[in-house]
Amino acid sequence: MSTSKSKTKAKAKHDVKAKAKSKSKSKSMKSSKIRFEIDGKECTAKPGQTIVEAARDNGVYIPVLCWYEGMEPAGICRMCMVKVGGRTMPGCTTPVAEGMIIESDVPELEDMRKAMVEMLFVEGNHLCPTCEKSGNCDLQALGYRYRMMVPRFPYQFPLRLVDATYTKIMIDNNRCVQCRRCIRGITTKDGRHVFAMTKRSGKSTIVADRELEAKISDALAKKAMDQCPVGAILKKETGFALPIGRRKYDKAPIGTEVHK
Amino acid sequence: MGRKITIEPVTRVEGHGKVTILLDDSGNVSQSRFHIVEFRGFERFVQGRPYWEMPVLTQRLCGICPVSHHLAAAKATDVIVGAGTGEGLTPTGEKMRRLMHYGQMFQSHSLHFFHLASPDLLFGIDADPAIRNVIGVAMKHKDLAVQGVMMRKFGQEIIRATAGKKIHGTGAIPGGINKNLSLKERDEFLKGADPLNIDKMIQWAQAALDFFKGYHSKNRSMIDNFAVFPSNHLSLVRKDGGLDLYHGVLRAVSPEGKKILNDVDYQDYYNHIGEEVRNWSYMKFPYIKSLGKKNGWYTVGPLARLNTCDFIPTPLAQKEFETYKAYTGGKPNNSTMHMHWARLIETLHAAEMIRELLLDKDLQGTKLTAKGAKLREGVGLIEAPRGTLFHHYKINDQDQVIMANLIVSTTNNNEPMNQAVAYVAKSEFTGKPEITEGMMNSVEVAIRAYDPCLSCATHAIGSMPLEMALCGPDGKIIDVKRKQG
Numbered sequence: 001m002s003t004s005k006s007k008t009k010a011k012a013k014h015d016v017k018a019k020a021k022s023k024s025k026s027k028s029m030k031s032s033k034i035r036f037e038i039d040g041k042e043c044t045a046k047p048g049q050t051i052v053e054a055a056r057d058n059g060v061y062i063p064v065l066c067w068y069e070g071m072e073p074a075g076i077c078r079m080c081m082v083k084v085g086g087r088t089m090p091g092c093t094t095p096v097a098e099g100m101i102i103e104s105d106v107p108e109l110e111d112m113r114k115a116m117v118e119m120l121f122v123e124g125n126h127l128c129p130t131c132e133k134s135g136n137c138d139l140q141a142l143g144y145r146y147r148m149m150v151p152r153f154p155y156q157f158p159l160r161l162v163d164a165t166y167t168k169i170m171i172d173n174n175r176c177v178q179c180r181r182c183i184r185g186i187t188t189k190d191g192r193h194v195f196a197m198t199k200r201s202g203k204s205t206i207v208a209d210r211e212l213e214a215k216i217s218d219a220l221a222k223k224a225m226d227q228c229p230v231g232a233i234l235k236k237e238t239g240f241a242l243p244i245g246r247r248k249y250d251k252a253p254i255g256t257e258v259h260k
Numbered sequence: 261m262g263r264k265i266t267i268e269p270v271t272r273v274e275g276h277g278k279v280t281i282l283l284d285d286s287g288n289v290s291q292s293r294f295h296i297v298e299f300r301g302f303e304r305f306v307q308g309r310p311y312w313e314m315p316v317l318t319q320r321l322c323g324i325c326p327v328s329h330h331l332a333a334a335k336a337t338d339v340i341v342g343a344g345t346g347e348g349l350t351p352t353g354e355k356m357r358r359l360m361h362y363g364q365m366f367q368s369h370s371l372h373f374f375h376l377a378s379p380d381l382l383f384g385i386d387a388d389p390a391i392r393n394v395i396g397v398a399m400k401h402k403d404l405a406v407q408g409v410m411m412r413k414f415g416q417e418i419i420r421a422t423a424g425k426k427i428h429g430t431g432a433i434p435g436g437i438n439k440n441l442s443l444k445e446r447d448e449f450l451k452g453a454d455p456l457n458i459d460k461m462i463q464w465a466q467a468a469l470d471f472f473k474g475y476h477s478k479n480r481s482m483i484d485n486f487a488v489f490p491s492n493h494l495s496l497v498r499k500d501g502g503l504d505l506y507h508g509v510l511r512a513v514s515p516e517g518k519k520i521l522n523d524v525d526y527q528d529y530y531n532h533i534g535e536e537v538r539n540w541s542y543m544k545f546p547y548i549k550s551l552g553k554k555n556g557w558y559t560v561g562p563l564a565r566l567n568t569c570d571f572i573p574t575p576l577a578q579k580e581f582e583t584y585k586a587y588t589g590g591k592p593n594n595s596t597m598h599m600h601w602a603r604l605i606e607t608l609h610a611a612e613m614i615r616e617l618l619l620d621k622d623l624q625g626t627k628l629t630a631k632g633a634k635l636r637e638g639v640g641l642i643e644a645p646r647g648t649l650f651h652h653y654k655i656n657d658q659d660q661v662i663m664a665n666l667i668v669s670t671t672n673n674n675e676p677m678n679q680a681v682a683y684v685a686k687s688e689f690t691g692k693p694e695i696t697e698g699m700m701n702s703v704e705v706a707i708r709a710y711d712p713c714l715s716c717a718t719h720a721i722g723s724m725p726l727e728m729a730l731c732g733p734d735g736k737i738i739d740v741k742r743k744q745g
Contacts, residue, residue, distance in 0.1 A: 130313060162310075241432045
């Protein structure tokens with residue numbers, strides 16, 4: 001776990017540096033609005049904003065999975081890949097620059113995103129009909145957005161375990177897409193990370209610090225479940241409390257909260 | 261020369277099964293069996309899942325009466341979360357579940373009578389199969405077909421309002437329910453545009469019952485004498501002996517009406533009920549332990565429920581119940597085809613219960629769940645449309661299910677269905693050199709009366725095909741007839 005922890009720290013440092021660099025660039029523009037274009041729409045961004053953030057502020061939805069509002073971006077899932085000057089780059093970690101011309105809602109990228117959603121579905125064991133995150137799940141919502149009727153890739157049916165040995169939560173590794181939202185977003189009051197990655201490559205999984213996890217509040221346990229884009233983190237003893245019709249994606253599909 | 265007759269698939273039932281009938285050298289039936297040929301394994305693969313998933317997970321056994329599994333599992337998990345056995349919920353929690361259940365009962369019974377069973381009654385057992393189906397009913401008896409469709413729709417709308425979806429909802433959660441009924445939803449059922457309101461539904465349920473009674477009066481011999489055999493009967497009854505489809509104590513009576521199980525608490529059902537495995541079927545054979553494997557088998561479902569209960573606590577259904585009971589002189593009814601009669605009385609009762617519940621202000625309450633000291637084991641029983649349904653779970657310290665035992669209604673009816681098949685086989689096939697379609701259907705009619713859900717029973721998937729083959733003693737097939745499900 002220590003190796004992955006230090007890797008995560010290094011990545012975070014890199015992101016902070018990149019942000020600082022872009023901030024200093026923006027300072028030289030005396031905090032004026034940055035003008036850019038996305039899918040032919042003229043937009044403005046605040047200095048330091050990433051493409052995903054700026055697009056959202058301008059009513060343009062770029063699909064995301066590992067990105068979460070208010071959380072340090074990590075560029076893991078690649079759902080937000082956009083084209084800038086013919087190059088594909090992650091929208092969640094790339095700062096907007098003056099005069100950028102960005103392509104997002106184009107067939108090539110949309111098909112790539114659909115393929116990524118399909119790969120995530122076959123790579124894990126995602127059984128929506130009995131998952132309590134159904135209706136609140138970002139991955140499921142993206143599956144609907146991309147009209148994923150049948151996966152084009154073969155099911156992997158990996159053997160993964162449910163770790164129910166924690167006090168407040170349960171980790172269902174069948175559903176984890178390793179977005180690391182839980183690692184980045186769930187910290188104790190004194191800033192300690194509750195979650196981390198363990199093992200390597202295809203065997204890597206999310207784990208929680210047992211001592212910290214046993215002490216987290218119900219609210220933080222709920223936050224961990226809510227921030228997880230799938231049903232990998234479950235708060236114990238509260239399943240299906242939200243009725244059908246009142247769940248996040250029951251009334252409007254994913255993206256409509258942004259798209260104008 | 262001895263022969264083996266195989267019937268596969270059996271149609272207009274849920275799931276997939278087949279019938280084999282062995283004839284000896286003189287053409288007499290030497291053995292008949294109703295095989296369930298599919299396997300799903302729910303009891304195994306729910307292991308390791310959190311207990312609160314059970315109401316949503318196990319209902320996937322079935323698309324016809326998922327509500328029954330949903331509620332039986334919820335009742336078992338009520339015990340686990342310390343909300344007691346059936347009576348520890350909040351009034352809103354319990355009444356919302358009851359509304360869901362009676363909506364389910366109403367739609368499932370309507371589906372069975374109008375869509376699955378009525379073609380046999382309207383056109384005759386040996387009528388042309390091309391018209392002896394629900395489409396034939398729609399073409400020749402439009403009003404009846406429309407009633408069937410709309411009654412089913414009404415029941416399903418009740419389920420949607422209480423569970424969130426018509427099929428596979430999430431309303432019942434451990435310790436209660438996740439929503440109440442809004443006044444808008446309530447008024448849609450009470451005062452909905454014709455015909456989708458509860459008054460019309462009660463009227464139509466009564467009309468369906470009158471239709472059956474009319475048919476009965478013209479076809480007494482067939483309805484009274486088709487597949488009649490003595491059976492024990494088992495169901496839940498309310499503590500005062502009244503019919504209660506949601507909760508109660510376990511009562512079993514003998515063919516003569518003597519109490520075998522006298523209102524016992526179902527939490528220790530396993531002290532009273534055993535399950536026998538036979539190597540030719542994926543469906544187990546439950547039996548009452550005190551009577552042993554040979555004599556302890558029993559019937560569940562509408563016929564059994566009206567044999568075990570003392571009265572029905574709604575006025576119109578009670579009136580019909582009195583007529584029904586009088587027909588057998590107050591003794592238990594053992595006529596297979598009277599199951600349709602009992603089912604329609606229950607349909608009327610369900611409609612009356614829906615109205616009673618809709619008028620209850622507790623449905624608009626806001627205290628939805630109850631909780632107490634957690635237990636590691638829970639049993640939930642409910643009277644599903646097809647009969648008593650058992651869900652039993654054990655969990656570990658980490659809230660994961662480590663044992664599940666499901667005895668579904670059709671499993672309880674395994675031996676009675678085999679008895680019914682044996683009866684029809686003996687009366688229809690003895691000494692017959694050739695198989696006719698009508699002969700095959702008569703076997704299906706006997707099975708169909710139980711409204712079996714073979715998918716649930718074996719935790720299986722698919723339609724129910726029927727194939728019948730004549731085989732020589734060496735196993736060589738002489739003649740085969742096949743129908744698609």
